[in-house]
Amino acid sequence: xxxxxxxxxxxxxxxxxxxxxxxxxxxxxxxxxxxxxxxxxxxxxxxxxxxxxxxxxxxxxxxxxxxxxxxxxxxxxxxxxxxxxxxxxxxxxxxxxxxxxxxxxxxxxxxxxxxxxxxxxxxxxxxxxxxxxxxxxxxxxxxxxxxxxxxxxxxxxxxxxxxxxxxxxxxxxxxxxxxxxxxxxxxxxxxxxxxxxxxxxxxxxxxxxxxx
Ligand code: PRP
Numbered sequence: 001x002x003x004x005x006x007x008x009x010x011x012x013x014x015x016x017x018x019x020x021x022x023x024x025x026x027x028x029x030x031x032x033x034x035x036x037x038x039x040x041x042x043x044x045x046x047x048x049x050x051x052x053x054x055x056x057x058x059x060x061x062x063x064x065x066x067x068x069x070x071x072x073x074x075x076x077x078x079x080x081x082x083x084x085x086x087x088x089x090x091x092x093x094x095x096x097x098x099x100x101x102x103x104x105x106x107x108x109x110x111x112x113x114x115x116x117x118x119x120x121x122x123x124x125x126x127x128x129x130x131x132x133x134x135x136x137x138x139x140x141x142x143x144x145x146x147x148x149x150x151x152x153x154x155x156x157x158x159x160x161x162x163x164x165x166x167x168x169x170x171x172x173x174x175x176x177x178x179x180x181x182x183x184x185x186x187x188x189x190x191x192x193x194x195x196x197x198x199x200x201x202x203x204x205x206x207x208x209x210x211x212x
Contacts, residue, residue, distance in 0.1 A: 001046065003041070003045075003046060003047060003048045004046065004047045004048070004067050004068065004192070004195055004196070004199070005047075005048050005049075005050055005065070005066040005067050005068070006047060006048070006049050006050070006066060006067070006068045006069065006070070007049075007050050007051075007052050007056075007057045007060040007061060007065075007066035007068070007069035007070070007071075008049050008050070008051060008052070008057070008069070008070055009051070009052065009053065009054045009057060009070075009071060010051045012092070013054075013070060013071070013072065013091075013092055013180055014031065014049070014051065014070075015033075016089070016091040016092065016180065017070045017089070017180070018031055018049075020089065020203060020206050020207060020210075021042075021203075023206040023209075023210075024199075024202040024203060024205075024206050026042055026044070026047060027042060027043040027044070028040055028041075028042050028043070028047075028049055029043050030043075031049065037051075038050060038051045038052075039051075050065075050066055052066075054071055054072065054075045055075045055078065055079055057069040057070070057071035057075065057076075057079075057183070058071060058075065058076055058079035058080075058081030058083060058183065059079065059081065061081065061083045061183050061184065061185050062081040062082055062083050062185070064185045064187065064188060066185070067184065067185050067188045067192060067196060068182065068183070068184050068185075068196070068199070068200075069083070069182070069183045069184075070089065070180055070181070070182050070183075071180065071181065071183065072092050072094075072157075072178055072179070072180055072181075073176070073177075073178040073179060073180075073181050074094075074096060074118065074121070074157050074178045076181060076183065077118070077120070077121050077176075078117075078118045078119075078120050078121050080120060081183070082186065083183040083184060083185060083186060084183060084184045084185075084186055084189055085181050085182075085183050086181075086182055086183065086184055086200050086204075087181065087182035087200065087203055087204050087207060088179055088180075088181055088207075089179065089180040089181065089182060089203075089207055090179055090180075090207055090210065091179065091180050092178070092179050092180035093159075093177070093178065093179045094157045094158060094159040094178050094179075095157065095158055095174055095175065095176060095177050095178055096118070096121060096125075096155065096156070096157055096158075096174075096175035096176045096178060097155070097156065097157075097158045097171045097172070097173065097174050097175055098114075098125075098153050098154070098155055098171070098172045098173040098175065099143075099153060099154050099155075099156065099158070099164050099169050099170060099171050099172055100146050100152060100153035100154065100169060100170070100172050101146055101147075101168070101169060101170075102168075102169075102170050104146075104152065104153060104172055106131070106153070106172060106173065108152075109152050110132075111132050111133065111134055112126070112131065112132075112133045112134070112152050112153065113133070113134045113135075113136060113150075113151040113152045113153075114126070114133045114134070114135050114136065114151055114152070114153055114154065114155050115135075115136040115138050115142055115145030115146070115150055115151035115153075115154045115155075116135060116136070116137065116138065116142060116154055116155040116156060117137070117138060117139060117140070117142060117156065118155055118156070119135035119137050121155065121175075122135055122155035123135060125155070125175055136150060136151050142154045142156045143156070143163055143164060143167045143169055144167070146169065147167060147168070147169075153172060154169075155175070157178060158171060182200065182203060184196060184200065
């Protein structure tokens with residue numbers, strides 16, 4: 001039988017996901033923090049984890065290279081992939097925010113410049129407010145941009161708020177709540193329904209028990 005492939009991102013999201021899998025009796029003893037392996041079989045041999053970059057989870061699932069994926073809502077929104085989003089796993093909580101230097105007025109600039117790792121999310125958010133922006137795509141350390149004059153503000157995820165605080169920035173406007181979501185390939189959810197649908201059902205149940 002063909003293995004069920006699950007795309008995960010190495011680190012906390014993978015670790016939390018593996019805990020959920022364990023709760024439904026699916027063990028991945030092969031997953032080790034310091035390993036460089038990218039494909040990890042389950043102990044039962046019927047499932048396989050593939051380790052990919054956060055923004056790529058949706059791509060693997062959309063194209064059917066993975067049947068299932070777990071990723072933050074932030075990367076799923078940015079990727080805008082055509083997949084079924086079926087479970088809110090309740091971990092990996094943070095939120096999207098527009099941030100900048102204290103007291104910055106978003107209406108000050110006619111065309112606001114926004115530095116972000118999430119240009120699609122930022123554009124859509126401001127479009128809905130009827131505001132034109134120019135996005136500046138960065139790959140990290142986004143908080144630097146308004147400090148050195150690269151942009152007016154940033155759109156980024158905020159978890160503890162520590163990065164903003166230590167760099168003298170503040171949330172100007174909160175945007176959306178984020179958490180880890182389980183996504184499934186649309187065609188696969190039908191063709192492999194005998195395996196995937198009970199799996200998703202069990203994950204939903206395990207998560208609702210954890211959430212209480
Ligand atoms: C993320 C995010 C913020 C920070 C938010 O960056 O882009 O910079 O975490 O977390 P906090 O509110 O708890 O401080 P990441 O750690 O991924 O590093 P990066 O800047 O290299 O993208």
